[in-house]
Amino acid sequence: MKINSIFFRIFSGFLIIITLFSIILLVSYNWGLSSAIKNWSNYHLKNSKSLAKSILLGNEVVVPQDNPIFVYNLDRELIFSNRGLGRKSGVDQELEPILSNNILTGYYYSPRMQFLDIEANKEFTKAITKALILALIISTIIATIIALLFSVNISRSTQKIVKFLKRLSKGDSGSYIKVEGSTEVQEIINAINNLSRELLREEELRSQWSRDIAHDLRTPIAALKAQFEGMESGVLDINIGRIKQNIKEVYRLEYMVEDLSELMKLEDPKTSLYIDEINTLDLINQIKIICVEDINKKKIKTSFNSSLTSFIGDEMLLYRGISNIWVNAVRHTNVGGSITFSIYQQDMNIIIDINNSGEIIPKNEISRIFDRLYRGEKSRSSQGSGLGLTICQQVVSLHNGDITVCSDKSTGTTFSIKLPL
Structure with missing residues (x-):
């Protein structure tokens, strides 16, 4: 098993978490037990003082045998003890004063008892400690088994993915991988x-x-x-x-x-845009002279509409992309047809529409016409590399824009470029 393998890392991570949890639980238990013992001791002292005061006042009280207490008068003479009257003098004892309305009424002595000095408390603590240790051992074993199974499952899934990717890198495209796993693993597999x-x-x-x-x-x-x-x-x-x-x-x-x-x-990631103000009229005049001979020969009616005087973009690249669409429009427009070029603003976008009344693009080709290297059935016999629309889409993408196409018999074919302001 390799140290840097995903199995080792996941399994080690689980063990570290289990160990930390056990340490935190033990520290918390020890702190809780210490606090309980301290509180018990404080309660014992307060209870002893309260009992001694009640005895001096002549009240009837029941003093538990596990709480030794000695009560003395002002002359330090022993007047009460639940351990017998063997100690008659409190001169040699560290007596605690008993006050009533801030007036000294006597003294008492109660030896400090430890929580574990009482047998019942000792047995209770032992039972709780044993139960905690047993629970930790069982929990650790169960968690380790779960961690092992989970790590093995993840490791197997990743190994299958790695093997498939190696096959894919060798050109075995078109095959698919089926691996059951978590949502994240399934997302990776789908990708x-x-x-x-x-x-x-x-x-x-x-x-x-x-x-x-x-x-x-x-x-x-x-x-x-x-x-x-x-x-x-x-x-x-x-x-x-x-x-x-x-x-x-x-x-x-x-x-x-x-x-x-x-x-x-x-397609080079290092390609940068030369953003500048583009004069709309100049752009239209450049488009007008493209394929002018073919337009005149086929008697195509052209119209240009613009509600903008200028917009921002890389003029050279946009001209390159738009001219490709224009050339395609001229090529596929029948004799006596029409082509309309429009530029306008819609919300926070610049819209460039090129509509032609020519051949309709089949629905099964619309989703692929922007694919690199793709040419439709009707375009195979025509001149061209099949890269024009791909170049146009790449130009629009560099401007963070979008290009769509709609083609039907009623409105013809419209290429629409949307560029953000």
Whole structure:
């Protein structure tokens, strides 16, 4: 058994608590017994004085035999004793005065008796002490057994969790652990199972993205390779049109690489924001020129609404995130459709809405469209890395904001960004 193991620590903790409890109980018992004996002695002295005073006054009293008392007159002559009249003179005794209305009426002598001098008290104390020691021994044994069982149970649970985490670290995601235990242990297990599910989901997304990105990279590279080989062999003529087409493919590759680089930067914990005042009109003017050729070609109606002159945020990052949503809106809006861009304040938040009348996002995809590396079925054939919305969500998250999407046939698709003031 290792000293730093959870079993040893829990079991040792229980034993320490039991030991401290036993010590406190014994100290309390000793203090209580001492106080009781002291109180008994004080009561004995007071009772002796009261009896002596009553005897001097001629009252009939019953003096217990276990309370020796000698009463003397003013001449220190013995006039009463429950031990016989053997002591007639009190000259050699340490007599205590008896006062009545502050007038000396006589003396008395009562030897100081110890509590344990009385046999009944001695037997009572022994019985209580034995019962206490026996109770401590039995309680310690029971508590030790309970501590042992509890420690073993916790230790087994943690060992199962550790084994599962080791398997998980080796890539065995998707499996789950079932361990019975306390509420806290169950919370840990639920968190681990959720982590396993999330890792499996991320692995599936990464695998899907790898296939998609490999296809998207392979296609332009293959096209460029074929073009250059054809021009090299003389099969294809070298002309401006062919060169422009090749440059377009290069731009496509560059765009995908930039998205990957941008996402890596945003996910870096060291990423910091450059917060400044953003002019709303300037932001709208920047958005207006994005995909303007596609907008004109598809005859899309655009409208921009703003009730704010400015707001606070990282202008470059917000532009990057909003532009990704705008590009998607243009891409998925049908010919003759419309796109509406709105900025306004709601309570203590800045709201940015981008609504388009284009294709409806299936309900089973809405919960996943912001996932890293995910692309919906309708987006697989289109250009793009599948990282645009993920980048947007990360930008909003860095601003402590939130982004949601609503898509139905009656109102179209609306992406709503909420940024706290």
